[in-house]
Amino acid sequence: MTRHLAAFALCLAAAFAQPAVQTPRAGCLLGADGSLRPVHGIVGALLAGAPAVSDVVSAACSDSLALVKTAASLEVRDGGLKLLARWDAPSGAALFALPRAGQAGFAYFPSTGALVQVGTQSPPRAVLDSQSLGGNLLAIASPDLLHLIALVADTPGLRLIHISVAGGVIESQTPLEDLAAPLALLSDGTVIFADGTGLLIRPPGATLTRLAPPDVDRPFGARQPVIQRPVVADRHVALPAPAVAIGQMGGQWLAVRLEGGAPVALRLDGARERTCRIPVMEAAQ
Amino acid sequence: MTPLRLLPALLLAASCTPAQIQQLQLTVPSPGTTYEPGQAIDFGTVTTTAPRTVTLQLTNNGPASAVLTGLSVDGAVFQLGWAGRNPLGTTLSVGQSVEFTITFSPVTAGPAHLGELWVQAAVLASPPEPILQPQAEYDLVGAGAGPAILSPRASATPTPTPDPTSAPTPTPTPAPAWPKATIAATPALASDEEVQISIAFDAPLPADGAGTLTVSPGQGYTGDSQMGFITANGAFAPRAVSFTLTKSETTAEFAGAHEIKFQTGTTACTLTFTATLGDGTPLASQEFTIAPAQVGIDSVGREDVAGTITVMVDGFDNTRTASQVTFTFSDTFGHQIGQPILVDATAPFQSYFPHAGTGLFELTQAFSVAGNVSDIGSVAVKITNAVGTSAPIVSK
Numbered sequence: 146m147t148r149h150l151a152a153f154a155l156c157l158a159a160a161f162a163q164p165a166v167q168t169p170r171a172g173c174l175l176g177a178d179g180s181l182r183p184v185h186g187i188v189g190a191l192l193a194g195a196p197a198v199s200d201v202v203s204a205a206c207s208d209s210l211a212l213v214k215t216a217a218s219l220e221v222r223d224g225g226l227k228l229l230a231r232w233d234a235p236s237g238a239a240l241f242a243l244p245r246a247g248q249a250g251f252a253y254f255p256s257t258g259a260l261v262q263v264g265t266q267s268p269p270r271a272v273l274d275s276q277s278l279g280g281n282l283l284a285i286a287s288p289d290l291l292h293l294i295a296l297v298a299d300t301p302g303l304r305l306i307h308i309s310v311a312g313g314v315i316e317s318q319t320p321l322e323d324l325a326a327p328l329a330l331l332s333d334g335t336v337i338f339a340d341g342t343g344l345l346i347r348p349p350g351a352t353l354t355r356l357a358p359p360d361v362d363r364p365f366g367a368r369q370p371v372i373q374r375p376v377v378a379d380r381h382v383a384l385p386a387p388a389v390a391i392g393q394m395g396g397q398w399l400a401v402r403l404e405g406g407a408p409v410a411l412r413l414d415g416a417r418e419r420t421c422r423i424p425v426m427e428a429a430q
Numbered sequence: 431m432t433p434l435r436l437l438p439a440l441l442l443a444a445s446c447t448p449a450q451i452q453q454l455q456l457t458v459p460s461p462g463t464t465y466e467p468g469q470a471i472d473f474g475t476v477t478t479t480a481p482r483t484v485t486l487q488l489t490n491n492g493p494a495s496a497v498l499t500g501l502s503v504d505g506a507v508f509q510l511g512w513a514g515r516n517p518l519g520t521t522l523s524v525g526q527s528v529e530f531t532i533t534f535s536p537v538t539a540g541p542a543h544l545g546e547l548w549v550q551a552a553v554l555a556s557p558p559e560p561i562l563q564p565q566a567e568y569d570l571v572g573a574g575a576g577p578a579i580l581s582p583r584a585s586a587t588p589t590p591t592p593d594p595t596s597a598p599t600p601t602p603t604p605a606p607a608w609p610k611a612t613i614a615a616t617p618a619l620a621s622d623e624e625v626q627i628s629i630a631f632d633a634p635l636p637a638d639g640a641g642t643l644t645v646s647p648g649q650g651y652t653g654d655s656q657m658g659f660i661t662a663n664g665a666f667a668p669r670a671v672s673f674t675l676t677k678s679e680t681t682a683e684f685a686g687a688h689e690i691k692f693q694t695g696t697t698a699c700t701l702t703f704t705a706t707l708g709d710g711t712p713l714a715s716q717e718f719t720i721a722p723a724q725v726g727i728d729s730v731g732r733e734d735v736a737g738t739i740t741v742m743v744d745g746f747d748n749t750r751t752a753s754q755v756t757f758t759f760s761d762t763f764g765h766q767i768g769q770p771i772l773v774d775a776t777a778p779f780q781s782y783f784p785h786a787g788t789g790l791f792e793l794t795q796a797f798s799v800a801g802n803v804s805d806i807g808s809v810a811v812k813i814t815n816a817v818g819t820s821a822p823i824v825s826k
Contacts, residue, residue, distance in 0.1 A: 157739070157759055157771060157797045157806075164755065164775050166782040169728075169744040169792035177500065177550065177565045186790055187728035187744050189622040190656040190696055192666060246733060389500065397729075405502045406548065407664030414729065415826055421624060424658065424666035424693060 172206040172395025193425040197226040205241035208396035214239040230265040242287035245396040273313035284330035329391040339388045346380040454488045473534040473572030481535035492524035496551040505545020506672045509533045536574025537640030545570035609633035611714035613703045619718045621748040626689035629682035639675040641707040650699035653787040657695025696746035696789030698722040722749045725813040727823040734803045743793040750783040751816035762807035
């Protein structure tokens with residue numbers, strides 16, 4: 146009731162007389178040839194433009210930022226792929242976590258095990274020793290700059306680890322069922338992974354629901370009351386061919402590269418997902 | 431489903447520098463030629479009636495096992511094949527090989543048939559994480575020769591002067607009579623859609639052939655950067671794609687498929703699709719209309735910063751006449767806050783569309799908030815254009 150009254154006390158007014166209008170930006174697309182292209186459009190009308198960066202090893206984009214790993218450096222670029230900062234980095238690939246908005250993100254370098262926070266103003270800063278996670282780090286995601294989620298595989302199995310960035314402290318760990326590569330981890334803990342010729346979307350809690358005790362008959366004809374749990378189930382997304390790579394294309398977008406090279410965009414709007422092709426502009430002859 | 435623990439590093443987009451040695455060596459066993467990435471595999475001159483198939487071999491030269499994660503061919507006249515099991519996904523121990531074929535089927539006479547072969551492998555050198563190698567590209571080249579039925583009729587090449595000493599020119603084979611063709615779109619064309627375009631014949635085809643499917647925007651078209659064909663390998667072809675015809679079949683093929691994807695863009699206009707043989711013979715032409723529609727809102731997002739809420743609206747207007755935008759805010763209980771706020775966006779839309787080359791837009795409007803921004807649960811947005819007012823779309 147208090148909140149209800151508070152809401153009535155709200156007063157909104159357009160801060161500017163006229164809105165701004167521009168072409169919608171969907172993110173960036175890393176090609177198998179190491180080119181990074183800006184992607185503009187909406188579901189059903191996307192287009193990956195001419196390459197803006199070449200010789201890219203790994204990349205991820207949010208609505209406002211792109212982290213780009215080349216052979217020996219880590220670049221921070223804006224949403225239009227304009228270079229903002231370049232830092233030395235270990236050789237090899239990188240995993241990235243980018244909050245949907247903001248001017249910083251996280252990078253993990255498998256070659257050294259370094260897990261760092263990276264921005265434009267100062268060199269990358271270590272978040273914690275990845276050895277303390279106790280396994281191979283497979284994917285990272287970040288809801289905001291204070292929190293990091295890591296998907297870790299070790300001998301007992303897979304775990305989702307929530308990390309407080311400020312102190313480099315592990316806040317919680319959740320066991321996960323087996324997944325398949327390639328995969329992507331979203332900032333809410335959702336895991337998306339390959340499943341035959343499609344993808345499975347596993348929201349947080351899906352595993353716990355599956356492990357809930359079965360509703361069995363009890364002695365003397367009495368039945369124990371069933372504990373009501375919200376139904377959280379895996380969702381399947383059909384694809385025209387098996388996925389070979391999944392990357393963060395934008396704030397709400399994933400780019401899925403299919404066997405044969407054709408990219409598909411997957412957009413997640415809450416409990417709904419939509420897919421469409423990402424046509425790629427060919428190089429000028 | 432592959433257990434993740436076995437192949438975790440396939441998550442990585444790439445894990446080694448281009449300078450690393452290509453572990454899989456490409457050879458043509460007969461006559462034993464080895465190719466490095468970037469080199470051209472020359473199919474020579476091949477007649478249009480007798481395609482040439484070359485068997486190639488990928489050998490793992492070590493130092494570790496590798497998984498073949500990518501094998502594809504680009505180019506309409508080159509086709510990938512294999513005997514038995516698809517080599518993709520095959521794990522090759524050091525010294526092991528896998529074979530596949532590429533068939534060159536030129537459909538026109540001339541030297542400039544180009545394509546590409548793409549190969550990629552993940553090296554299992556550092557368990558448990560395979561290392562994905564950079565994709566290797568090989569050029570495919572060949573020349574076509576043979577029957578003139580597929581050579582361009584309006585070629586810029588001058589007609590050669592007959593050599594009086596040469597043998598008499600044989601009487602040309604009469605061109606086959608092609609059955610009636612129909613171009614279809616499924617589903618019906620509308621803005622912001624991916625549709626399938628197909629060419630069907632009402633009788634089996636009398637001969638092999640090839641041609642081009644073009645699209646020509648007509649009335650109402652004011653430019654649309656997102657409108658065009660999407661080829662099987664994901665390339666964007668704004669105005670034309672090639673197709674092949676196979677004797678006895680009743681549909682045209684686009685890189686092996688019976689239809690080609692077409693991204694309709696965001697412009698209300700007429701579109702004329704025309705199928706033409708390589709020699710210029712028209713096969714079919716069909717005009718479609720993309721009707722003017724209400725504004726389509728794809729998503730509504732918001733960013734809250736102390737005292738301000740910024741609303742971002744992504745959508746399209748295929749009439750380019752968007753004007754009034756209506757924002758209706760609700761609290762976290764779903765109760766509407768005050769009256770809807772109307773914003774006249776006619777001027778910014780009219781200054782944007784003529785230069786944008788698309789009907790897509792992202793509209794950003796900031797609102798100052800007197801009160802607690804976190805009490806705002808959602809915002810619903812409607813936009814009016816010449817056709818009407820769109821249904822409200824609520825922010826996530």
